[in-house]
Amino acid sequence: xxxxxxxxIADDLRRxxxxxxxxPGAKVPSRHELARQYDVSDRVAVEAVRxxxxxxxVEARSGSGSYVRQRPERQRLxxxxxxSRRGGSPFxxxxxxxxxxxxxxxxxxxxxxTPAIAARLGAQPDAxxxxxxxxxxxxxxxxxxxxxxxxxxxxxxxxIMFPEEGxxxxxxxxxxxxxVGQRITHAEEIVTxxxxxxxxxxxxxxxxxxxxxxxxxxxxxDERAVETADIVLPAERYAVAYDVPVRQGSLT
Amino acid sequence: xxxxxxxxIADDLRRxxxxxxxxPGAKVPSRHELARQYDVSDRVAVEAVRxxxxxxxVEARSGSGSYVRQRPERQRLxxxxxxSRRGGSPFxxxxxxxxxxxxxxxxxxxxxxTPAIAARLGAQPDAxxxxxxxxxxxxxxxxxxxxxxxxxxxxxxxxIMFPEEGxxxxxxxxxxxxxVGQRITHAEEIVTxxxxxxxxxxxxxxxxxxxxxxxxxxxxxDERAVETADIVLPAERYAVAYDVPVRQGSLT
DNA sequence: TCGAATTTGTGCGTATGTATC
DNA sequence: GGATACATACGCACAAATTCG
Numbered sequence: 442x443x444x445x446x447x448x449x450i451a452d453d454l455r456r457x458x459x460x461x462x463x464x465p466g467a468k469v470p471s472r473h474e475l476a477r478q479y480d481v482s483d484r485v486a487v488e489a490v491r492x493x494x495x496x497x498x499v500e501a502r503s504g505s506g507s508y509v510r511q512r513p514e515r516q517r518l519x520x521x522x523x524x525s526r527r528g529g530s531p532f533x534x535x536x537x538x539x540x541x542x543x544x545x546x547x548x549x550x551x552x553x554x555t556p557a558i559a560a561r562l563g564a565q566p567d568a569x570x571x572x573x574x575x576x577x578x579x580x581x582x583x584x585x586x587x588x589x590x591x592x593x594x595x596x597x598x599x600x601i602m603f604p605e606e607g608x609x610x611x612x613x614x615x616x617x618x619x620x621v622g623q624r625i626t627h628a629e630e631i632v633t634x635x636x637x638x639x640x641x642x643x644x645x646x647x648x649x650x651x652x653x654x655x656x657x658x659x660x661x662x663d664e665r666a667v668e669t670a671d672i673v674l675p676a677e678r679y680a681v682a683y684d685v686p687v688r689q690g691s692l693t
Numbered sequence: 694x695x696x697x698x699x700x701x702i703a704d705d706l707r708r709x710x711x712x713x714x715x716x717p718g719a720k721v722p723s724r725h726e727l728a729r730q731y732d733v734s735d736r737v738a739v740e741a742v743r744x745x746x747x748x749x750x751v752e753a754r755s756g757s758g759s760y761v762r763q764r765p766e767r768q769r770l771x772x773x774x775x776x777s778r779r780g781g782s783p784f785x786x787x788x789x790x791x792x793x794x795x796x797x798x799x800x801x802x803x804x805x806x807t808p809a810i811a812a813r814l815g816a817q818p819d820a821x822x823x824x825x826x827x828x829x830x831x832x833x834x835x836x837x838x839x840x841x842x843x844x845x846x847x848x849x850x851x852x853i854m855f856p857e858e859g860x861x862x863x864x865x866x867x868x869x870x871x872x873v874g875q876r877i878t879h880a881e882e883i884v885t886x887x888x889x890x891x892x893x894x895x896x897x898x899x900x901x902x903x904x905x906x907x908x909x910x911x912x913x914x915d916e917r918a919v920e921t922a923d924i925v926l927p928a929e930r931y932a933v934a935y936d937v938p939v940r941q942g943s944l945t
Numbered sequence: 946t947c948g949a950a951t952t953t954g955t956g957c958g959t960a961t962g963t964a965t966c
Numbered sequence: 967g968g969a970t971a972c973a974t975a976c977g978c979a980c981a982a983a984t985t986c987g
Binding site for chain 1: 973974975
């Protein structure tokens with residue numbers, strides 16, 4: 442069972458691209474040319490190029506041509522405890538490491554928890570929560586989305602009720618929760634990847650169908666979960682770095 | 694600028710799927726039916742369904758029909774130090790947690806380091822290394838790939854030269870390196886996601902174009918890097934979990 | 946500024962092969 | 967074996983964007 446023709450053409454072009462024969466920015470043969478070169482109908486050439494576009498190798502500009510995409514360099518997001526020291530935000534520290542000014546916009550609302558969030562926070566479904574929606578900006582452009590949930594029970598009526606208002610704004614969850622006596626000792630982060638939702642792709646300036654990394658983060662004290670967030674970032678532009686301490690098994 | 698017809702059809706179907714109107718396993722209208730319903734050519738219906746297939750919402754079975762795919766449940770891979778205790782392998786522990794027997798195949802060769810690997814290990818390019826290629830199996834099926842590199846200088850001529858042979862086979866890097874006096878204290882893991890290479894998709898039983906999570910892991914002592922590995926797993930079937938210790942800033 | 950050529954995006958109708966039921 | 971459905975392919979057409987003389 443031979444590969445279909447459009448696959449074979451796509452394979453040829455893909456190899457040329459990864460081998461550098463077709464450099465980033467270079468023009469991919471137009472569909473007329475491909476059709477001629479491979480002696481096929483123009484529709485087949487269209488399918489081949491369409492595949493490469495879906496894979497992110499090629500960017501097609503209507504009226505102009507199709508060009509080899511330059512993949513952006515991946516920026517590293519450090520997700521370890523020591524970036525949250527010094528009262529700064531981890532996000533700002535990461536951006537600073539890349540020489541980019543990091544800022545964010547947010548809005549907070551009091552809403553009932555969804556069932557999934559309630560499970561993560563160990564609360565009753567529909568328990569009241571403060572939900573804060575963040576858009577993180579690197580150099581003014583949106584680069585990361587996050588939705589954070591805190592049990593209203595913990596913060597209602599305190600100075601940290603609204604995460605991004607008051608004297609503790611922008612200080613990070615660990616310091617804020619300390620204000621109400623919650624001593625966070627660790628965070629759980631569950632990382633995976635999936636296709637971007639249409640709304641996410643639009644907000645993050647991604648091509649539709651691109652993939653995002655998601656991090657489900659839950660901050661905990663030794664007793665309970667005090668905050669959980671869903672973080673979304675474009676997989677093409679980011680990698681997340683963890684430092685995992687290794688304890689030698691002294692009992693073996 | 695109205696969306697093209699095939700997009701509109703795909704949008705309708707996608708919404709039906711995520712809303713549950715079309716349940717997993719349900720049959721998607723055939724292209725003839727779609728063409729009739731939307732009063733378009735069958736080619737347009739083909740494009741619409743093809744899009745959903747590429748997005749992973751639909752599985753097309755030739756001769757039978759197109760069906761709503763049920764997304765597999767994500768299995769959690771715990772990547773924290775405490776799973777490596779007790780002399781077992783972290784992978785086997787994770788699989789056991791899911792009730793699946795975990796095994797692996799491997800082969801080891803002495804080869805020079807690639808430039809990228811040498812940089813990760815802090816070695817000269819082309820320095821000799823022991824490279825071990827793993828295929829991890831869950832219930833007999835391949836679920837994870839990994840390529841591990843160790844500086845030959847550390848293990849040459851010792852009992853742990855071949856990671857999967859001898860008395861220390863299958864014990865994990867931490868215990869093996871302890872045998873040659875290397876006390877591993879932490880691991881760095883850099884996580885990201887990208888489209889699967891054709892060879893990876895085939896080995897992992899993924900659909901072509903699917904996305905994989907990659908983990909670049911480096912084990913270190915306090916002095917140096919002693920092992921590094923590239924781990925590849927299907928994003929649809931896995932999530933990786935980290936437990937991040939949080940140190941309260943006592944100096945602030 | 947205009948207009949022609951090029952290129953992509955989308956669409957139509959048809960045809961053939963093959964897998965499934 | 968026949969009906970159905972998907973996969974691939976051909977050839978053509980037109981709109982919109984871009985390029986360039």
